[in-house]
Structures are given as structure tokens and as C-alpha cells.
Amino acid sequence: MSTQNTENFSFKKYAWNQFKKDKIALVCLYLLFSLVVLAVLAPYIANERPLYADYKGYKLYPAFASESRTDSIFKSDGKLDEILQYDITDWRTLDFNKVVWAPIPYSPSTMDRYNRDYVSPSGKQRFKNKNGEITDAPSKFRHKLGTDGIGRDLAAGLIHGTRISLMVGLVSMGIASLIGIFLGALAGFFGDNKLKMPRIKYYFTLIGLFFGLFYGFGHRKYALADGFSNSIMSGMIELMLSILVLVLAIVLFRFLSKLIKVDKLQEETFVPIDTFVSRGIELLNSIPRLLLIITITAVVERSIWIVMIIIGITGWTGIARFTRAELLRIRSLEFVQAAESLGYSAKRTIFKHALPNALAPVFISIAFGIASAILIESGLSFLGIGVPDDIVTWGSLLNLGRQNLEAWWLIIYPGMAIFITITIYNMIAEASRDALDPRLKS
Amino acid sequence: MHPKKIKAELRKKLGLDLPIFYFSVSNLSTSDTLYRIQDKYHKATLEHLTHKSGNWSKVSDYYKELLSLQKVHMKLNSKDIFESQTELELNTINEAVNQVGFEINNLLETSEGELIDLSFSKIDDKLSNYSFLSSLNSSFENVKKYKNEINISEDKWRTYVPKINWYGSKNQYHLWLFGNGKDRKGLLRGDFGISYIDSQPISTKIWQKIGISFSLSLISILLAYLISIPIGIYSAHKKDSAVDKGFSLVLFILYSMPSFFVGTLLLLQFANPDNLAWFPVSGIQDPTLFDPEWSFWTKIKHRMPFLILPIITYTYGSFAFLSRIMRVGMIDVVSQDYIRTARAKGLGEKKVILKHALRNSLLPIITVFAAIFPMAIGGSIIIEVIFSIPGMGVEVYNSILNYDYPMIITVFTISGFLTMLGYLVADILYAVVDPRISYK
Numbered sequence: 001m002s003t004q005n006t007e008n009f010s011f012k013k014y015a016w017n018q019f020k021k022d023k024i025a026l027v028c029l030y031l032l033f034s035l036v037v038l039a040v041l042a043p044y045i046a047n048e049r050p051l052y053a054d055y056k057g058y059k060l061y062p063a064f065a066s067e068s069r070t071d072s073i074f075k076s077d078g079k080l081d082e083i084l085q086y087d088i089t090d091w092r093t094l095d096f097n098k099v100v101w102a103p104i105p106y107s108p109s110t111m112d113r114y115n116r117d118y119v120s121p122s123g124k125q126r127f128k129n130k131n132g133e134i135t136d137a138p139s140k141f142r143h144k145l146g147t148d149g150i151g152r153d154l155a156a157g158l159i160h161g162t163r164i165s166l167m168v169g170l171v172s173m174g175i176a177s178l179i180g181i182f183l184g185a186l187a188g189f190f191g192d193n194k195l196k197m198p199r200i201k202y203y204f205t206l207i208g209l210f211f212g213l214f215y216g217f218g219h220r221k222y223a224l225a226d227g228f229s230n231s232i233m234s235g236m237i238e239l240m241l242s243i244l245v246l247v248l249a250i251v252l253f254r255f256l257s258k259l260i261k262v263d264k265l266q267e268e269t270f271v272p273i274d275t276f277v278s279r280g281i282e283l284l285n286s287i288p289r290l291l292l293i294i295t296i297t298a299v300v301e302r303s304i305w306i307v308m309i310i311i312g313i314t315g316w317t318g319i320a321r322f323t324r325a326e327l328l329r330i331r332s333l334e335f336v337q338a339a340e341s342l343g344y345s346a347k348r349t350i351f352k353h354a355l356p357n358a359l360a361p362v363f364i365s366i367a368f369g370i371a372s373a374i375l376i377e378s379g380l381s382f383l384g385i386g387v388p389d390d391i392v393t394w395g396s397l398l399n400l401g402r403q404n405l406e407a408w409w410l411i412i413y414p415g416m417a418i419f420i421t422i423t424i425y426n427m428i429a430e431a432s433r434d435a436l437d438p439r440l441k442s
Numbered sequence: 443m444h445p446k447k448i449k450a451e452l453r454k455k456l457g458l459d460l461p462i463f464y465f466s467v468s469n470l471s472t473s474d475t476l477y478r479i480q481d482k483y484h485k486a487t488l489e490h491l492t493h494k495s496g497n498w499s500k501v502s503d504y505y506k507e508l509l510s511l512q513k514v515h516m517k518l519n520s521k522d523i524f525e526s527q528t529e530l531e532l533n534t535i536n537e538a539v540n541q542v543g544f545e546i547n548n549l550l551e552t553s554e555g556e557l558i559d560l561s562f563s564k565i566d567d568k569l570s571n572y573s574f575l576s577s578l579n580s581s582f583e584n585v586k587k588y589k590n591e592i593n594i595s596e597d598k599w600r601t602y603v604p605k606i607n608w609y610g611s612k613n614q615y616h617l618w619l620f621g622n623g624k625d626r627k628g629l630l631r632g633d634f635g636i637s638y639i640d641s642q643p644i645s646t647k648i649w650q651k652i653g654i655s656f657s658l659s660l661i662s663i664l665l666a667y668l669i670s671i672p673i674g675i676y677s678a679h680k681k682d683s684a685v686d687k688g689f690s691l692v693l694f695i696l697y698s699m700p701s702f703f704v705g706t707l708l709l710l711q712f713a714n715p716d717n718l719a720w721f722p723v724s725g726i727q728d729p730t731l732f733d734p735e736w737s738f739w740t741k742i743k744h745r746m747p748f749l750i751l752p753i754i755t756y757t758y759g760s761f762a763f764l765s766r767i768m769r770v771g772m773i774d775v776v777s778q779d780y781i782r783t784a785r786a787k788g789l790g791e792k793k794v795i796l797k798h799a800l801r802n803s804l805l806p807i808i809t810v811f812a813a814i815f816p817m818a819i820g821g822s823i824i825i826e827v828i829f830s831i832p833g834m835g836v837e838v839y840n841s842i843l844n845y846d847y848p849m850i851i852t853v854f855t856i857s858g859f860l861t862m863l864g865y866l867v868a869d870i871l872y873a874v875v876d877p878r879i880s881y882k
Contacts, residue, residue: 295850
């Protein structure tokens with residue numbers, strides 16, 4: 001530090017400067033941004049409905065409208081001409097005055113019945129034109145990366161698969177980080193002999209936990225199941241309610257414990273929180289993760305959200321271990337001791353002072369975790385479990401290719417998509433490790 | 443025999459008629475004997491109804507009455523009715539009887555108030571239209587009465603009071619762990635139970651399959667070590683040279699390649715008549731040629747072409763990973779003082795690297811060694827599925843898809859145990875490699 005200009009020195013700036021030196025990583029970062037853009041704009045990049053269409057004098061924006069929309073088209077004399085049902089209209093056969101198609105004029109799950117049975121990217125592709133004749137596909141409507149057995153466009157599938165992959169990485173690692181950082185911070189900061197509370201409070205917390213689980217999850221299990229079967233949103237709301245009940249029960253019992261004034265029970269006792277967390281990590285680590293995930297996904301309902309949640313709740317151990325190790329180191333540093341001697345509460349010390357300084361190595365583990373979450377999801381889809389059949393993912397496309405080795409495009413392109421995404425995340429993780437933690441530089 | 447009886451006997455044999463654990467937590471309204479009910483849909487219905495009303499005894503009455511209604515219904519015989527009735531056609535009678543039976547089944551499997559009412563009204567309709575169903579009348583009235591009692595029951599508060607049921611040692615977990623002294627010996631004495639699918643002992647099934655998975659993972663790990671240690675040493679030795687940079691990039695790319703992609707690519711390229719049909723596509727032997735009487739070497743020779751692609755797929759991932767660790771470890775060691783001392787006292791570069799540095803740089807990659815044991819039992823599911831290798835991976839995968847819980851639990855138990863064993867082996871190896879580490 002002494003050699004550097006200490007006045008304007010910020011770790012973030014330093015790390016960013018270090019990161020920028022790695023040109024490959026910088027390219028990867030830009031690639032990641034473009035993947036995100038691709039994922040966000042997926043419905044407008046690959047869509048069978050045109051972006052803009054001038055149809056019989058009506059200006060339509062079909063790709064931006066909801067799928068269930070219907071438009072009534074009237075003739076100039078005011079009589080009803082036809083009704084456009086957005087989800088079933090074959091837009092390609094309509095006679096537009098002017099039309100702007102999406103770059104890939106196919107949706108991922110619509111089957112093109114003229115190009116079934118694995119049409120190769122370079123092979124002959126058929127197309128039904130406006131007059132109802134079957135012709136060679138014009139270059140705009142060619143399946144540029146080929147189709148699968150039931151005529152779904154591969155390029156559209158890949159573009160929409162980007163969404164799923166990025167979301168899997170983000171959501172599952174979001175869940176894993178929340179659990180991992182929270183538990184790791186508690187374990188690392190308090191250890192086995194720092195968290196003291198009156199014995200009665202300790203016992204009452206456990207009782208509160210029991211009642212919280214009973215009322216929050218045991219008693220509300222039908223409400224939770226109904227919520228999740230309705231929609232993922234209502235399920236999440238029910239889940240939040242359950243967690244609220246859990247927290248309330250614990251708080252209530254901790255409060256009740258103050259009312260019992262028996263000296264013997266008011267003695268301070270240590271809460272071995274580190275033991276709890278560390279043994280929990282070991283327990284989860286001793287089970288092969290992929291096996292566990294496959295088992296759970298086989299039992300529960302098939303849904304992409306559930307896959308993300310499962311990957312998240314089985315993937316927090318690495319993050320927790322890093323956080324724990326980092327906090328073990330940090331808690332003996334001067335600034336934490338200063339915070340403690342100033343009388344700050346444990347909560348404030350951990351979350352405002354200790355944790356922000358511990359997050360750099362954790363961030364690296366999260367970045368690697370995203371890569372492995374994407375890998376696991378595509379592995380599951382590749383095996384044909386977990387994600388419902390109607391959702392097109394990179395893994396499920398690759399699986400189709402495995403079943404028909406002649407369709408090389410179904411192997412190369414999705415495989416490359418998975419590979420490139422994972423490489424990007426790994427590169428970024430590696431480079432940020434070098435930037436954030438020079439000791440680990442390889 | 444009646445299928446229900448067969449099922450009941452099977453449940454008894456497998457111990458499924460017992461409660462799951464020593465105790466269970468439920469609320470005051472539920473029955474502690476619910477686990478005895480065979481049909482899982484009925485069980486779910488009863489549980490939910492009890493949860494709604496808070497009164498188990500009334501739900502139980504309702505359920506019993508429904509069962510007796512079903513029994514009476516089963517005694518109905520369309521032919522007999524047809525013979526005693528002249529004005530109706532056999533088809534009409536059949537349809538009415540079947541529909542009532544269908545609704546009764548629905549009632550047994552639903553706890554939704556609206557659906558129950560719907561079924562009630564449909565049965566009512568049939569009963570009032572067809573006089574030959576009159577034998578069901580009294581029982582059905584009872585069912586409706588009980589349902590009504592459930593609806594007006596005001597015992598909802600009971601569901602808010604937790605209750606702990608104690609079952610003692612007669613439970614599935616105890617049976618699984620300790621056996622029952624008769625046909626089941628229990629896990630502690632090496633009995634993993636029997637498979638739900640084919641009633642074979644789990645241990646037999648595992649022994650049949652584990653050989654191939656274990657050999658594959660062992661061969662691939664050894665290969666990976668054999669290749670990656672020299673590569674790691676070389677690139678650390680020539681750090682920042684063009685070769686090192688090239689190696690690093692290639693290893694990084696290999697490391698990011700998903701194994702299922704690599705496996706499929708290999709199949710596409712080398713086991714595909716369109717490209718190169720060098721290797722067979724799936725399996726580990728040709729069933730038309732293979733002869734179990736063959737000597738060990740002949741078998742290996744025969745299986746070799748089948749195993750090359752899987753071994754490559756198995757190996758490359760760990761190889762890339764190990765080389766990277768090895769390189770980092772080596773660089774770390776080479777920059778230390780004692781290596782400089784060794785060089786300073788005039789030792790040859792070869793001796794410095796191979797004798798002084800290598801041993802210490804082995805530490806990090808030992809950790810990885812611990813992983814092969816659990817890998818053998820779990821198999822690499824994806825690789826075995828791609829190449830259709832009849833090993834543990836495919837076995838476990840199939841048992842998961844078929845809900846063969848004894849198999850799944852056994853695999854989890856053993857791999858948990860083996861993970862611990864792997865940690866232990868790694869710890870011992872640490873001590874062997876580094877004399878400073880001791881576990882006294």
C-alpha cells in the first residue's frame with residue numbers, strides 16, 4: 001500500500017484495472033453482455049410473427065402483442081373480413097402490403113410441417129408460399145441452422161435457449177448465494193464459541209423453530225402446493241408467507257424466553273453455529289450432487305423453475321465454505337474488532353463491516369457456480385428429465401442430436417452454445433480471481 | 443389372487459406397511475395409523491380431508507362408508523340385473539353401473555369440495571333414474587350424511603395443535619438399518635434390501651454392475667494422472683513460454699467442454715458410418731460374438747474398441763482439471779526459497795524439478811484422488827447413458843426413473859460412505875507426501 005497513492009485508492013478500481021489487463025476476459029465480458037442482450041431480445045429476434053406488418057390497411061405489431069390477441073379485419077365497406085387469431089394464424093401465407101420479419105422468422109416451438117425429419121441447413125427446404133404452392137424455401141425463410149425431427153427451427157431454439165441458460169445460472173446461483181453467504185457468514189463470524197445467549201433463549205429459539213416449521217410449512221403445505229400448482233408467482237407468495245410465519249414464530253419465542261426469570265436458565269451458553277453449518281455442508285457434500293438433483297427432479301413436477309430451485313439449494317456449500325473461511329480471517333482484523341468494541345450489534349458488524357470485505361472470493365465462487373449450474377441444467381435436459389418437453393433448451397436439442405447422429409447440426413450448434421457460455425463464465429471467473437485475489441494468481 | 447391382496451402382501455414383505463421413522467410430527471386431528479392405508483391416493487385424500495375438517499374419526503367414518511359402498515357396488519352384476527329387468531338394454535345398465543363405480547372411485551381420490559359435490563349429484567342422478575341401483579341407496583345416504591358431518595365439524599382448531607406420534611422400533615428405518623431378525627438382516631449386517639423392480643437383492647445388482655463402472659473410472663483417473671502430471675510439470679517449468687500458453691488455453695477449453703457434448707461429438711465423428719465408423723456405437727460387447735467362457739485377455743481384447751470412446755470422454759475432463767491444478771501447484775513450489783537453494787547449490791534442473799519440487803506439488807492433486815470412489819458407485823450417469831454402458835450409472839438412472847427407492851438409498855448411503863473414505867485416503871496420502879503433516 002505504501003507505494004501506491006493511498007488517497008484515491010479504491011479496491012474496486014484496482015480490481016477493475018487488473019481485470020482489464022486480461023484482454024481475453026474483457027472480450028468474454030462483452031460476449032456475456034451480448035448474450036444477455038440476445039436473451040432479453042429473444043422474442044424479437046426469433047419469432048414467426050412479423051415485427052411489423054401492414055395488412056389490408058391495418059398496421060400491426062404481432063411480435064410485440066400477446067399470443068392470445070385477436071384482431072378483427074374489416075373490409076373498406078365496414079363488413080367483417082376475417083379474424084386474426086395471433087396464436088394460430090399462419091403469418092407466412094398472408095398477403096401483406098409491407099412487412100418486417102424478425103431476423104429468424106420462426107418461433108422455437110412451432111413445428112414447420114413442410115420441413116420435418118431433420119432438414120439440414122444446406123439441404124433442400126420446402127416452403128408454402130402465398131398461393132398455397134410448395135416451393136423451395138426463399139432465403140429469408142430457410143431454416144439457417146436446420147430443423148429437428150418435428151420441424152422446429154434450430155436457430156430459434158438456440159436463441160430462446162439462451163434465455164433459459166442465463167436464467168438458470170442467475171436464479172439458481174442467486175438462491176445458492178443467499179443461503180451460502182448467510183450461513184457461511186454466521187458460521188465464520190461466530191464460530192463455535194462466540195455466539196452467546198442465555199440458555200433459555202437458546203432452547204426457546206429451537207422450540208420457536210419447531211413451531212415455525214409446523215405452522216409455516218407443516219400446516220400450510222396444502223396452501224403451498226395449491227399456490228405452486230396455480231402459478232409460480234402465487235407459489236412464491238405462499239412461500240414468502242410461510243417463511244414469514246417461521247421468522248415470526250422464532251421471534252415470538254425468543255421474546256417469550258425473556259419472561260422466564262430463573263437464574264439457572266439465564267446462564268449464558270454458547271451456540272455451536274459453526275458446527276451446525278459445517279456438518280451440514282459435509283452432509284450435503286457427501287451426496288453426489290448430480291445424483292441428488294436427478295432424484296429430486298424425477299420425483300417432483302417437471303418445471304424449469306423447480307430445476308433452478310433444486311440446483312440452487314444443492315449448490316450453496318462451496319459459497320458457504322468460502323464465506324466462512326473469509327470471515328474467520330476477517331473477524332480477527334482490527335476494523336472488525338473496532339466495530340465490536342464500539343458496541344455495534346453483531347448484525348451490523350457482520351452485514352455492514354465484515355461481509356462486504358469478504359465478498360471478493362465469494363464472487364469468484366459464484367461465477368464458477370453459474371457455469372456449473374448451466375452445465376447441470378443442460379445435462380438434465382440432455383438426459384430428458386427436469387425441464388418439460390415443450391420448453392426448448394440447449395441440452396434438449398443436443399439430446400435430439402444424440403438420438404439421430406445424422407443430424408450433426410443438432411449436435412454441433414447447441415453443444416457449441418453450451419460450451420461457449422460455460423467458457424465465458426469460467427474465463428470471467430478466472431480473470432476476476434486473478435484481479436481480486438492476487439495471491440491465487442495462476 | 444386379488445390384485446389388492448397381492449399388493450398388500452408385497453407391502454408387508456417390503457415392510458412398507460410400517461411407519462417411516464421412529465416418530466412423526468403431525469397435528470392433533472390426524473390419525474397415527476394413517477400409514478396403514480395402502481392406496482396412496484386414498485391416503486392423500488384422507489389426509490387432506492382431515493386437514494380441512496380437523497376431525498379424523500368423522501373422516502374415517504366417511505372413508506369406511508365409501509369403501510362399503512364400493513363393495514356393494516362391486517357385487518352388482520349387470521347380467522343379473524338385465525335378466526331380472528326387461529325394459530332396459532344391457533348397454534344402458536352397464537353404462538349406469540360403470541358410471542356409478544367411476545364416481546365412487548373419484549370420491550375416494552378427491553378432497554375438493556366442488557368435485558365431491560359433483561360426484562354426489564351424479565350418483566344421485568343415477569340412483570333416482572335407475573331402480574336396479576337401489577341396493578346402493580342406504581349406503582350412499584350414509585356417505586352423504588358423514589360428508590355433511592365433516593363439513594359442519596368445528597374441530598378445525600385441532601389442526602393447529604402439534605402432536606408427536608411415537609411408533610417405537612417397528613418402523614421402516616429401523617427395519618432398514620437393523621433388520622427384523624428373520625428375512626431382513628439390515629444395512630449394518632450388509633443387507634441393502636431388495637429392489638422394487640425385480641425383487642432381486644440390491645447387493646447382487648450392484649455387484650453385477652459396479653465392475654465396469656469402477657474399471658472405467660479407475661482407468662480414466664490413472665490415465666488422467668499419467669498425462670496431466672508431466673504436462674503440469676512441463677508447463678510450470680517453461681512458464682510463460684509459447685508452449686505453456688498454448689497448453690493453458692487448450693486445457694482451459696477442454697475444461698469447459700461439457701462431457702455430454704464431447705461424448706456425442708466422438709460418437710458423431712468416430713462411430714458414425716457417415717464419417718468414420720471406427721468404433722461401435724453402444725454397449726460394451728457384441729452380444730452375437732461375446733462368449734462368457736473366454737479368458738480374461740480375450741474379453742478385454744473384445745471389449746477394447748467399445749471402451750475407447752467412453753474412456754476418452756471420462757478422462758479428458760479430469761485430465762484438464764488435474765493439469766491445471768498441477769501447473770499452479772508446481773509454479774507455487776518452484777518459486778519457493780528451498781528450490782532456489784537447490785539450484786544455488788548447483789543441482790541439475792532435472793533433479794531440482796523431479797526430486798525437490800514434484801513431491802510438494804503433488805499435494806493439491808491428491809485431493810482429487812478422493813473423488814474416484816464415489817464416482818465408481820454413482821457411475822458417470824451421463825457418459826454411461828450416452829454410450830449405453832451397462833454400469834452403475836445407467837442402473838442408478840433407471841432406478842431413479844422407476845422410483846426404486848431401496849436402490850437409490852443404497853447408492854446414496856454407499857457413496858456418502860465412500861466420500862468419507864476418499865477424504866480419509868487423501869488425508870493419509872497427504873501425510874505420506876508431506877512428512878510435516880501428522881495426525882497425532
